[in-house]
Amino acid sequence: MIKLEGITKKFPGLKTPAVDNLDLEVKEGDVCVLVGPSGCGKTTTMKMINRIHEPTSGHIYVNGKNVLKMNPIKLRLDIGYVIQEIGLFPHQTIEENVATVPNEKKWPREKTKQQVDEMLTLVGLDPKIYCRRYPSALSGGQRQRVGVARAMVTNPPIMLMDEPFGAVDPITRARLQNEFLRIQERVSKTIVFVTHDIDEAIKMGDAIAVMREGKIVQYATPNELLSSPANEFVANLVGRNRSIKRLHLIRIREILNGIARPGPATLDMPLDDIRKQIEKSDIRAVMIVDHDNKFKGIIGMNELKKNTGETAADYIHELNQLITEDATLNDALSVMLECGEGYVAVVSENDQYRGIITLGDLLNVVKEEA
Amino acid sequence: MKRLIPINLVLPVILIALGILIVVYTANNPTDSLVARMLSYTNMFKALREHFMLMVVSMTGAIIVGVLSGIMLSRPKLYYLGRVVENIVNIGQTVPPLAVLALLFVIMGIGFRMAVFALFLYSILPILRNTFAGIINVQPSIIESAKGMGMSPFRILTRIELPLAFPIIVAGIRTAVVINVGTAAMATFIGGGGLGDLIVAGISLGREMVIFTGAALAALTAILLDHVIGQVEKGLVRWS
Incomplete structure (x- = not known):
């Protein structure tokens, strides 16, 4: 001291x-x-x-x-x-x-x-x-x-x-x-x-x-x-x-807990349940994890509307905008801007799903503390 | 890089061989009996020995006094005095060596000791000036970081300032040696002996061979010492 x-x-x-x-x-x-x-x-x-x-x-x-x-x-x-x-x-x-x-x-x-x-x-x-x-x-x-x-x-x-x-x-x-x-x-x-x-x-x-x-x-x-x-x-x-x-x-970790959002879905859920969950979501998509909470991918409203498959596995696709909890909000923002999407999925180092951060969340943080 | 003695020995060997050649040739081929007497081995070695004694004694004293006073004047408390002394020294160096000898002759009389003293005084100047300049020109940031890490002023002097000033101090010593060899040839005017004896005797008797021998030996000594000191410095300073 x-x-x-x-x-x-x-x-x-x-x-x-x-x-x-x-x-x-x-x-x-x-x-x-x-x-x-x-x-x-x-x-x-x-x-x-x-x-x-x-x-x-x-x-x-x-x-x-x-x-x-x-x-x-x-x-x-x-x-x-x-x-x-x-x-x-x-x-x-x-x-x-x-x-x-x-x-x-x-x-x-x-x-x-x-x-x-x-x-x-x-x-x-x-x-x-x-x-x-x-x-x-x-x-x-x-x-x-x-x-x-x-x-x-x-x-x-x-x-x-x-x-x-x-x-x-x-x-x-x-x-x-x-x-x-x-x-x-x-x-x-x-x-x-x-x-x-x-x-x-x-x-x-x-x-x-x-x-x-x-x-x-x-x-x-x-x-x-x-x-x-x-x-x-x-x-x-x-x-x-x-x-x-x-x-x-x-850091993302610091704000993640304060954000209430419906949890992720799993692939064995019925399509209707997934649809309902997407409708509730503010990003019109839902993250998919397996039973060990490992991140698998995303299903979006647009794909679901095409009605091309029977199970959730037919609609899932990979997500590029991933980020770790240790990254800063600025990192999250630049990933969003690069991908042209208003959200990123947060995962841990061994691919455990942690949540999502949206552009709106960033705005809220800046507003709150200003 | 890994040579044990990092001194280039080619030039010294050539210079010494040349000196021996001159001594042997002139001793064996005198133009007349007068020259033979003056350029006998005994006479030449006496002159050389005296010349070296003049140099070694005066230079040893000048290095000790010059370096020590240079260090003292570079201390922060004496810094301004150091600046003044530096200017005086610069003026002092413009006084011709013969004038110094003449001046001292008036004050102190004649002889070997007198000559040594005069050479000593004259050789201090470049050594003192370079020691002072070498130390005070060490980058302030280097001194500050040494101080900030907890080195005492004495440790900074011995571990940082002197090693960094070393090349400049040696350059001063080199200058002093070269001047010293030349000036020692004038010691003959005040009875100091040395190679000057040969030169002056040669001039007064009109024997060119004697003048040449004395002058050549003095010149070879100057080149030899300058080279050796330069090589020693190069061997010791590995960082630049």
Whole structure:
């Protein structure tokens, strides 16, 4: 847990403070994103936590300990640190780079080696290939990975990241963000993450602190930020397409239970029953499962009207618009748009039927929370 | 890549062979008795030995003092002083070596020690300047990430700044050595001995062979040392 109380930072020669009487609390295991325009004090705020900058006044607590009274070297050894320029040491191999903190902590060599290999594997770099290389032989994306591996190698409970994915192309950035989220899900560290990119903030953050002129304008979850921005500044920052952005945040699993719809049919049901069920349905079709609730296909009103068969098995056909529960509402929307249908069927990973989501459901969600 | 001694030995061997050839040839084929006396093996080795002593003693001192003061001036607290010193050093390097010798002669008199001191002073300048520049030009982001990960200032200096500045420091030492070899030839004017003895004696007696021998040996030494230091640097710096 990280707690900032009444933090002010004045740089000599500047009239306005870079950070002005700021309070912030980051819960354990949360990713707290500091976001705002250039010069809003977000980086300065972050760098006071490991005392790269000393606050002019105020208190900082990390896990209940007063940071300003600790030995800064010891403090920093237990806080992972990644900066935008990455700052890999060009004269050291990747292995030596990643082993920086273990070496400072005087870990035994085998333990260090093992941990370095594990970390490199975790960030997707094969230790056998990359250990002996120098940073100059790596691509930008690979360097970012090494930077993250180096910061996490001793498994510090807290990480500070200053635009860690800022210096790579958009495609690589998205991939690194996804990988990072995947890793964070496993390690759940307390992270302070600085960015100027609101989309990155929404994607990465459990909590977002929007900053302006050294103050926090709004501190909220991504969803709250999008649904109820505190003022015009925040609203402008998150942009006009807030609703679309919010669809990114909500997973299908979260809304599926709240939707009441008639259940699926099985193939051995009489055709009349199936017809009745379709008539009740708002999508004019019914999903078909077997007795183990495994998804089989769909029967639509149009096929049934043709009267070409005797049993349900004669009418069933495959459905393309399938999606898993873990996908976001935005994923569901794009599947619908691609297939040109107003609904998708939700299935689990082993094809168990979970329900359907319609365009109307998406509208309801956006409306409800707006 | 995996060569144990990553030094290209071809050029040094050629240079040394050339030096030996010159020494042996001139010693055995003097144009007259005066030349024979000046270019005897004893006389030539004495001049060479003195020349090397001048260089080794003055360079050792200059490297120690130059690197240490360069490091000190690069520390944040002395940074502005470092900038001032850097400018003074740049001006100092434009003063011709002969003028330095003459100036010191007035203050300190003559002799080998005096010559060593003059060479020492003159050689500090490029070493100090390059050490300072090499350290303060390390990318700030590298220093910041080292600091942010919990390295102490001393560890940052020894593990990050000095290794990164090493090629530039060595370049300074190379410059200093080349200047040193040339300037040491002037030590003769203040009684410092060395290969300059041969050159000056050759000039005053009008014996070209003596001038040539002294000058050639000094030149070969300069090329040899420059090459060796360059190779050592290449062997030690594998990352660039």
